[in-house]
Amino acid sequence: MKTVFINCSPKKRFCASAYFLSLQRLFVGGEKITERLRTPADDERILQKLQDADAVVFCLPLYVDGVPSHVLRFMEKMEAHCxxxxxxxxxxxxxxxxxxxxxxxxxxxxxxxxxxxRAGLTWGGGVGVGGGVMLNVYRIVYAAQLGLLLLRTVLNAVETGSFLAQGALLSFAESTAIILFLNLGVLVYLIRMGCHIRKGTFSGKKYTRIMVPSFLFILFADIFFVIISLFEGGLFRGWLSRKKYQEPSTPHGSALA
Ligand SMILES: Cc1cc2nc3c(=O)[nH]c(=O)nc-3n(C[C@H](O)[C@H](O)[C@H](O)COP(=O)(O)O)c2cc1C
Structure with missing residues (x-):
């Protein structure tokens, strides 16, 4: 059985789609191929991979209550191709x-x-995840905590000769419990969909969200976006993307000229 996973986020790194896709991959067996759909240059390569596929899993962000335009354009090509x-x-x-x-x-x-x-394909269903940004940020924090655990274990070994840093292990176990709890709905539905992908059956449409009460979500989201806006909207994207310097154009005949 061959499954093609397509990460359709236009972001270069640290996208939520990559996170959910890697979770889904854990629950699907057989041959697994992962592709990235970011620009039109990716279209042909991905279409070739679909040739002998049994299942295709799209993983994408919601843009303006719909499908991002670069994915729509790909779907048009894919329809004709199929x-x-x-x-x-x-x-x-x-x-x-x-x-x-x-x-x-x-x-x-x-x-x-x-x-x-339209494309003569079989709709297998999907999972819609609310609070994707927050789950994604938390998994990055969790990865940092794992790094911290390793560091504290090494430091403990140097200081005491024992690799058992009890305090560090306890706080990491706490973080593990929190991340599992926050992702509970996502995990349940992705495990369920994984079973359907393996069997080639319809999994239905399921909707879930980060497991926090809405009032807390709003509070954290407000703080997060205030910080993001202080960095002119590009805390992650802006830091990581390569920037090209553009000469500021002087408007012809303006007061500045
Ligand atoms: C142009 C744009 C439009 C968006 N529209 C919506 C929207 O309508 N509703 C929503 O809940 N989130 C919206 N979002 C937020 C994204 O769905 C969210 O950031 C998602 O986690 C991004 O996934 P990714 O990291 O895989 O790209 C939008 C983001 C962008 C950049």
Whole structure:
């Protein structure tokens, strides 16, 4: 069985789609191929990988209550490609959004459902995840905590000769419990969808969210976006992307000229 996973986030690094995709991969057996769809240059390469696929899993962010435009453009090409080649496989979808309710991904799921009907493919269902940004930020924090645990273990070994840094282990166990709890809904539905992908059956549309009460989510989201805005919207993207310097253009005949 061959499953093609397509990460459709346009972000270069640290995207939430990559996170959910890697979780889904854990619960699917057989041959697994992961592709990235960011620009039109990726289209042809991905289409070639679909040739003998049994299932395709799209993992993408919700943009303006819908499918991001670069994914729509790819879907148009894929529809023609599948019809011309008589391709038949199941299509599944994992969508995540910034706001807390996963149900906001419903219109996006319907687009995929219609796409499958048009392209002669079988709609396998999907999972919509609310609070995707927050889950993604927490998994980055968790990775940093793992690094901290290793560091404290080494320091403890140097100081006391024992690798058992009890305090560090306890605080890491606490973080593990928190991340598992926050991701509980996501894990349940991804495990469930993984079973359906393996069997080639319909998993239905399921919506879940980060497991925090809405009032707490709003509080944290407000703090997060205030910090982000202090960095002119690019705390992660801005730091990590390579920037090209552009000469500021002087408007012809303006007061500045
Ligand atoms: C252009 C744009 C439009 C967005 N529109 C929505 C939206 O309508 N609803 C929502 O809840 N989140 C929206 N978001 C937030 C993304 O869905 C969210 O950041 C998601 O976690 C990004 O996933 P990624 O990291 O895999 O790219 C939007 C983000 C961008 C950049």
């Amino acid at each position: 019809l011309a080649g008589g391709l038949r496989f199941h299509v599944y979808c994992i969508a995540n959004n910034g706001f807390i309710e996963g149900k906001q991904n419903e219109p996006l799921m319907r687009v995929f459902e219609c796409f499958c009907a």
